[in-house]
Amino acid sequence: MAQADRTKSTVKMLFWLLVSGGLVFYMVHTYRSGQMIHWYYYTASVDGYAVNARAFIDATPERPARLAIVPAAVIDGLQAVPVQAGGRLPRGANGVIAMRELEAGRRVALDSAANTISVMVPSEIKEQKGFKYKDTYKHKGIRTNPWAGLWNVAIVLGLGLSLGLLAEGITDFCGLKIEKLDHVIGH
């Protein structure tokens, strides 16, 4: 009987270790490869230019960053790809500089002759819940894949369940007796 319990707990532990390990590997792999990010930064919600905001985080009015306007499928550094509202964002994009921002000309300016966009103020300080944080073009003008929301929930619930059952398997394997509690209430 004891041997059968031991075998059962070993199988349980190994099974859930494989499942949770697989989920963790899948999450890390898709994140590292950029697949998750590509799914996340899915389509543009405004007309404008898709950019990788990280590339020009140090730009200032004195030393503006110049982004070359190129119709590319992948953004590489200081590049801006024209997109229309609802259009698929290129790989590597994490924000959109809206046309109205270019027309306002306060933080960015369009140089049609040189086919470039000059970014002068990529970030600003904002108050949010009493904390200061940088607000850049990142996350602006984008729409996420609605299925990504369901995917996130499914993954996090799958991960929670597999890790919970893995922990249960480990305690069973180690022979730690976890018994049901009695819930009689005294007064």
Add this chain to the structure above:
Amino acid sequence: MFEFAIAGVTCPVFLLVLVGLTVGMVGGFIGVGGGYMVTPALIVFGFPGYMASGIDMTHIAGKGLVSTVRHRQLGNIDWTLALTMIAGTMLGVELGVRLLVYFKDLGISGVVLLMTSVVLMFSLFLYTQIETRRAHKRIAELEREGKGALREVQTSNLPRLFQHIPLAPIIRCRTARVIISMWVIVLVGMVTGILAGFLGVGGGFIRVPALVYVVGASTHVAVGTDLVEIVVSGAYGALRHSIEGNVDMMAVLFMVLGALLGAQVGSIATAYVRGPAIRYILSYSLILATLGAALRLIYVMTGQQIEWLSLAAVVLTLGEMIFLCLFISSLVWFAVRRRRGKWVPEWVVSLVM
């Protein structure tokens, strides 16, 4: 350091694992999601406010499930109670959000929100403290009389009042050992849901006392059952935030991995303590959160001029997490010592099994 490409933040992984671990431990022990602790911590680590809320809510769904699995094994979940309450909770959350929008339109949401938090949490703290002290004394009396006190002792008369409401259908919650009108449970879910939706929190710190003092469940069952509610509301919140683009799944992963250990310790620790010990920790958690909210309220009411108030609120919240973890660990340590027949302080005897 890890570069979180979606959140656009570079942050040490161990900090996220540590937050997951501590909040997992506290949440597994008192049955709360811990949103009021995690969001300020993430903002301190550099995550934008909207991302902090999204990551927090998504991690709560995963962490809640880790704790739920263990509480199921401990027999702390009353599924009848949990499933009956979910309907009321969902309706309540929706009403709470609408109430918030109403106050927002009036332009007074921030102050009303913080004032409601402070008054509600302080009242809950007071009632829980007074009742738990009475229960603590009663256990000590029973111990002295050699009657071997039970795991749970409650001195509140409120549950008897609510259990006698003769409104059909009357349902039997076997694990909680409660026979009560279904409408009372639905109403508890709805009222706590309204408060949760209005205050923008998971609502565990309201629901656990409500399950104990209104429904009459034991504290252990209240904790386990509430975690089921937290998984459901966390999953719904995660879906909403993910669609809005407020979630970095890699940050969620690190926090859930931290919670794996923390939630186990917190959940298993409930087996070492009596109900009043959990209620004590819950009430301390409430008063510390109240202080944090009061500091933020003063900060808002003074026109956000006194910067140190905001910082003090964060420091208090982070300090609270560490304090509660140490408190829980010390209770388990004393329980183990007592089981081995070693000396433990007198005040601990009636709190541990």
